[in-house]
Amino acid sequence: MSDYLLRTESLVKRFGGLLVTDSVSIDVRPGELHAIIGPNGAGKTTLINQLSGELAANSGSVLFAGENVTALGIHQRARRGLLRSYQITSIFEGFTVLENTVLAAMGAKEHAFRFWKPMLARQDLVQIARQALEVTSLTDLADAPAAELAYGQRRQLELAMALAAQPKVLLLDEPMAGMSAQESAGVVALLKRLKGTHTILLIEHDMDAVFALADRITVLVYGKAMFSGTPDEIRNHPEVKAVYLGDEAIG
Numbered sequence: 001m002s003d004y005l006l007r008t009e010s011l012v013k014r015f016g017g018l019l020v021t022d023s024v025s026i027d028v029r030p031g032e033l034h035a036i037i038g039p040n041g042a043g044k045t046t047l048i049n050q051l052s053g054e055l056a057a058n059s060g061s062v063l064f065a066g067e068n069v070t071a072l073g074i075h076q077r078a079r080r081g082l083l084r085s086y087q088i089t090s091i092f093e094g095f096t097v098l099e100n101t102v103l104a105a106m107g108a109k110e111h112a113f114r115f116w117k118p119m120l121a122r123q124d125l126v127q128i129a130r131q132a133l134e135v136t137s138l139t140d141l142a143d144a145p146a147a148e149l150a151y152g153q154r155r156q157l158e159l160a161m162a163l164a165a166q167p168k169v170l171l172l173d174e175p176m177a178g179m180s181a182q183e184s185a186g187v188v189a190l191l192k193r194l195k196g197t198h199t200i201l202l203i204e205h206d207m208d209a210v211f212a213l214a215d216r217i218t219v220l221v222y223g224k225a226m227f228s229g230t231p232d233e234i235r236n237h238p239e240v241k242a243v244y245l246g247d248e249a250i251g
């Protein structure tokens with residue numbers, strides 16, 4: 001197996017005259033939690049959009065699981081296992097938490113939803129869905145209609161649905177945004193549980209969470225990948241401290 005699952009090579013994205021992704025080359029290794037950090041406007045979301053296929057790069061390549069996926073769209077990448085949480089499957093309000101998660105599992109495996117079969121009759125998919133609900137601590141809400149979920153629970157359901165699709169790489173853009181402190185702690189605990197068994201690329205502003213979770217971190221500044229390294233290497237990197245962290249201590 002190669003030493004990376006997801007790689008960008010000299011990726012470039014411009015919005016008019018603004019260079020937002022400046023020849024970015026990063027590697028995400030199998031099983032690692034790789035965080036992208038950087039000041040506001042550094043280009044983190046733009047980068048993840050090019051990984052998921054939501055945005056086309058101006059030049060450069062995205063390689064995934066040994067394949068050049070640069071020319072592929074969102075759904076083609078998702079079907080190969082490069083998946084952004086919430087992107088493919090949206091929550092159906094009238095369905096229960098379990099039914100939504102079964103649909104996500106089904107969508108990943110089959111080309112069309114087979115609504116003529118009762119979805120909960122698909123034991124294989126129900127099992128995958130129940131596992132995803134267990135991991136995301138949603139088991140108690142399995143039979144609740146999605147419409148009744150609180151904001152934080154909906155975000156958890158999005159994660160459960162992404163996991164039910166059994167991605168090879170999960171792209172997470174600020175999964176804790178808008179959550180209460182308690183819900184955020186729940187997501188940190190969840191990501192800790194997923195570490196090692198799942199490969200995750202995470203964008204997150206909460207530095208405590210990033211430094212507690214990441215195996216490796218890439219620092220993006222003005223669209224450039226300044227440095228990739230372990231949390232300790234990032235903490236002790238003089239240039240990173242100066243440019244990104246200012247005088248603040250981290251970790």
Ligand SMILES: Nc1ncnc2c1ncn2[C@@H]1O[C@H](COP(=O)(O)OP(=O)(O)OP(=O)(O)O)[C@@H](O)[C@H]1O
Pocket residue numbers: 015018020038039040041042043044045046047
């Ligand atoms: N569709 C667009 N058209 C024009 N400019 C854009 C577009 N999307 C993003 N930008 C600009 O590109 C730059 C990078 O934005 P991006 O959202 O990728 O940064 P970010 O690191 O995710 O920021 P934040 O941490 O604030 O979420 C910003 O200057 C932003 O204004």
